[in-house]
Amino acid sequence: MALFVLTYGYHDTPLRAERRDDHLAHLNKLYEQGSLVAAGPYTDLTEGMIVLRAEDEKAAQALVEQDPYTQLGVTKDRRLREWRVTVGALSAGS
Known part of the structure; x- marks a missing residue:
């Protein structure tokens, strides 16, 4: 399994607060x-980051697309990249 980092900003919309519980429920389910x-x-609170574990970028993108914040357009400037950890608890050698 590979690690992927998603970074994103937020649109100025009341949906961010209104759908926060749905967003957190989705993240907890993934966890x-x-x-x-x-x-x-x-x-x-202007941007956020999510670290995902997935088989490949396509699978990681599918997880992102299931997030209510993504579906409702709450987030913007999303950038998903594979992350190769070389040192630390998440590295392949740990």
């Missing part, structure tokens, strides 16, 4: 399934 490593906004 329970082993597909989510970590997720959360930056401290200034």
